[in-house]
Amino acid sequence: MTATDKADLIAAGMVDLPGLLDALPMGAAVYDGDGKVVHLNLLLQRLTGFTLDEARGLPCRHVLRTATCGRDCPHLRQGGCDQSLITDIVNRGRRRIPVRLHTRRVPDRDGNTLYRMDFVEELVEQGADGMATRKSGKGALIGKSAAMEHILVTLPDFARSDRPVLLVGETGTGKDLIAECVHESSLRAKRPFLRMNLGFMPADLLEAELFGRAAQEGAGLEEIRGRFAEAAGGSIFFPELSDAPLALQKKLAAFLETGAVVPLGAKVPQPIDVRLLFATQRNPDELADKGLLDPGFYNHLSAMRLDLPPLRERGEDLPFLLAYFAERFAERFKKSVRGFSPEAMSVLAEYPYPGNVRELRNIVEYAVMTAKSPLIVPANLPVYVPVAPAADAAVPPGRGPAPDAPKKPARGRKDPAGKGSGS
Amino acid sequence: MTGHRALIAIRGNEVAWRFDRTAEALVCDIAEDGTVRSRSEIIFARQSPEDLCDYVLAHGVDTVVAGAVEEEYYHYLRYKRVDVIDNVAGEIEPALARLASGRLASGDILFPGKEG
Numbered sequence: 001m002t003a004t005d006k007a008d009l010i011a012a013g014m015v016d017l018p019g020l021l022d023a024l025p026m027g028a029a030v031y032d033g034d035g036k037v038v039h040l041n042l043l044l045q046r047l048t049g050f051t052l053d054e055a056r057g058l059p060c061r062h063v064l065r066t067a068t069c070g071r072d073c074p075h076l077r078q079g080g081c082d083q084s085l086i087t088d089i090v091n092r093g094r095r096r097i098p099v100r101l102h103t104r105r106v107p108d109r110d111g112n113t114l115y116r117m118d119f120v121e122e123l124v125e126q127g128a129d130g131m132a133t134r135k136s137g138k139g140a141l142i143g144k145s146a147a148m149e150h151i152l153v154t155l156p157d158f159a160r161s162d163r164p165v166l167l168v169g170e171t172g173t174g175k176d177l178i179a180e181c182v183h184e185s186s187l188r189a190k191r192p193f194l195r196m197n198l199g200f201m202p203a204d205l206l207e208a209e210l211f212g213r214a215a216q217e218g219a220g221l222e223e224i225r226g227r228f229a230e231a232a233g234g235s236i237f238f239p240e241l242s243d244a245p246l247a248l249q250k251k252l253a254a255f256l257e258t259g260a261v262v263p264l265g266a267k268v269p270q271p272i273d274v275r276l277l278f279a280t281q282r283n284p285d286e287l288a289d290k291g292l293l294d295p296g297f298y299n300h301l302s303a304m305r306l307d308l309p310p311l312r313e314r315g316e317d318l319p320f321l322l323a324y325f326a327e328r329f330a331e332r333f334k335k336s337v338r339g340f341s342p343e344a345m346s347v348l349a350e351y352p353y354p355g356n357v358r359e360l361r362n363i364v365e366y367a368v369m370t371a372k373s374p375l376i377v378p379a380n381l382p383v384y385v386p387v388a389p390a391a392d393a394a395v396p397p398g399r400g401p402a403p404d405a406p407k408k409p410a411r412g413r414k415d416p417a418g419k420g421s422g423s
Numbered sequence: 424m425t426g427h428r429a430l431i432a433i434r435g436n437e438v439a440w441r442f443d444r445t446a447e448a449l450v451c452d453i454a455e456d457g458t459v460r461s462r463s464e465i466i467f468a469r470q471s472p473e474d475l476c477d478y479v480l481a482h483g484v485d486t487v488v489a490g491a492v493e494e495e496y497y498h499y500l501r502y503k504r505v506d507v508i509d510n511v512a513g514e515i516e517p518a519l520a521r522l523a524s525g526r527l528a529s530g531d532i533l534f535p536g537k538e539g
Contacts (some may be wrong), residue, residue: 058534062440062512065491069440090441092490092510092530142502156477185473324498 025047027099027120030106033113035060035075044120047099049092064118065090066101074103075116086123095331098123141174141181142324143317147309147319158304159185164256166241166301169308172356176239178308183235188275191234194227198243206248212263212270221265228261240285241280241301249294252276256300311353311360318360322348325361326376329368337368346389349400352420378419426454427466429517429522430479432489433464438511438518438533440490443472450484457523460476472496479505488518512537 021028022235027044031037037055040063045051050063061069066087068074074083083103091097099120106115143154159167159182167175176195183193196353201209212226227236238244244252247314260269278301280287287293311318322340330337340348344367353359367380378387431449432439439445446467467474469522476496479487480503487500492509500507511518513533521527 054532054537057537058512058532059437062437062490062532062534065440066442067441070434070444090443092491094492094494094497096493142498153497156473159473185471187469189471320502394439 001168007088025121027118027122029060029118029120031060031075031116031118035073035116037063037121037237047091047097047120047122048089050179060118064120066099074101083352089120137230141177142321143314145309145314145316147314148317151306151308154306155181156185158306160180161304162275163304164276164278164301164305166284166305167277167308168284168305169279169281171281171308172353172358173310174239174357175308178278178306179235179237179239179279182277183237183275186275188234192231193234194231194236196236196238196247196311197225197240198238199240201245203245206245207251208264210248211251211261212266214263214265216265224263226263227259228255228274229270230271233273235275235277237277237279239279241278241284242282242292246292246294249297253294253297253300256297311356315349318349321360322364325364326368329365333368335368335371335373337376338374339369339376340367341377344376344378344381347378347381347385351385352373426452426460427485428452428474429486429488432475432486432487432520438488438490440447440512441495442475442487442489442492442509444470445475446470446490448475448478449519450482451519451523453523456523457525459519459523462519476500479503486522488522515520517531 012128018041021030021039021041022043024041024043026045028039028041029037030039036285037058037060040048040050040052040055045055048055048063048065050058052089055063061073066089068085068087074085084100085102088096088098093344099122102119104117104122105113105118106117108114141148141155143149143152155178165179167173167178180193183189196210208224208226210227212229213221213224215221215223240337251261253262255272258269259273260271262269284293284298284301284305288295311321322345326337326339329335348363351363355362363382364376365384366382370380371377372380381387429451431451432442432445433447433449434440434445436480439447446469447457448465448467449462450465451462465478465509467478472493475487476499478484479500484505486508487507488508488511490498490512491511492507497507497509508522508529508531510530511533513531517533518527518531520533521533
């Protein structure tokens with residue numbers, strides 16, 4: 001058979017096109033002129049969670065479920081021209097998956113649209129928290145304790161305001177997450193959210209970096225736009241308030257007063273619409289008493305202050321947090337971990353979590369990674385988590401452990417891995 | 424008063440295919456005998472799952488119906504003791520009829536010719 005003959009087979013539709021689509025290294029969907037599913041290749045069936053039988057005949061928006069389905073449908077916009085865009089889908093497993101979507105029109109010999117096709121490439125989103133898909137928004141805040149209820153009730157009010165917010169809490173209590181949540185829940189959600197760590201920058205560069213700098217030809221200095229200008233319409237989050245030098249605090253107070261900044265070397269104030277969010281691990285009242293907080297600046301911040309409780313004061317949230325992270329890491333590591341043995345739960349209930357939720361998450365990540373059975377046992381916990389309950393430490397030598405004590409010997413405590421910088 | 428209150432996230436005349444991408448909802452009070460006692464359409468200022476969750480909790484909604492619900496919002500609502508019937512694909516009326524008769528389940532596909 002010649003090459004021309006083989007080309008004729010394609011033209012005559014005698015080639016196994018579904019088989020060809022299944023062999024593609026990306027998801028592929030074929031729709032009819034009404035946008036109803038004609039075919040989903042195997043990879044897209046896996047990605048969406050729909051089988052071909054379920055999907056066939058359904059409007060494509062109910063199968064692919066991208067963020068652009070509806071009015072922003074790429075097949076409807078720009079006259080249905082072929083396009084590529086980055087969006088996300090939510091599959092039947094409730095997972096949001098970032099994807100690159102390529103839309104193509106398949107015309108007949110006369111140029112009329114016969115089919116429309118989507119090619120879907122899965123993108124890997126690696127968040128700052130190391131999870132495969134970073135979650136933000138209120139759904140990421142977990143807890144049923146009174147303290148968490150208070151936060152969940154207060155957040156919408158904070159989000160609606162334009163006043164600066166001060167978040168106070170130990171490391172790992174979720175200050176970053178809540179700052180992001182305030183931004184995401186506000187009308188600024190579609191504008192930038194910038195995180196600005198003041199601790200790593202020389203004081204003389206800070207002002208220019210934040211407020212901008214006019215070009216100074218004589219001094220050979222180039223113009224700097226400034227983070228405030230970059231975040232216009234959005235929010236800037238400062239994760240450690242105490243890193244701000246007093247001189248900068250006075251300028252921030254002036255911005256909060258006037259809504260304008262004066263770039264270095266400029267004479268005219270520039271109005272900028274930016275919301276400021278601050279966090280600190282330290283007690284702000286003590287910082288003020290020690291003269292480390294400018295009183296005028298602190299007055300602006302104290303109006304909307306939220307104190308985040310450490311995990312040890314949220315005992316009732318512990319089981320749910322453990323189950324939540326176990327489920328997420330089991331999915332991430334493709335392990336069949338279903339939960340914790342009673343012994344492991346007992347050990348984890350006793351542990352004080354100095355690194356708070358971040359440390360708990362790290363412990364569960366380690367435990368799920370090392371688990372060999374559906375239930376996490378004390379042996380799966382990191383070495384710095386003491387497996388013997390504190391009361392057992394008082395048992396005199398030679399008396400042996402209590403009958404229900406975990407089998408694993410107690411080990412010395414090391415610095416917890418969950419303790420780190422930031423919130 | 425017995426019965427329950429349901430919120431169906433909608434887009435046009437269909438169950439919203441994405442909970443986080445809709446600004447419309449149908450809120451219904453359903454009596455124990457399956458009668459829909461009241462129904463009202465809510466239009467939100469923007470597409471926001473946060474606003475929908477706030478509404479659900481503030482208005483004593485017992486059941487949320489939608490297409491895709493991202494796990495974060497699913498777990499959040501379940502944790503707040505709200506039933507979530509997700510992955511529903513179909514028009515509003517068949518979905519409401521099934522819900523009222525207690526036969527609507529997650530994953531139901533209700534478009535004509537696809538009903539299970």
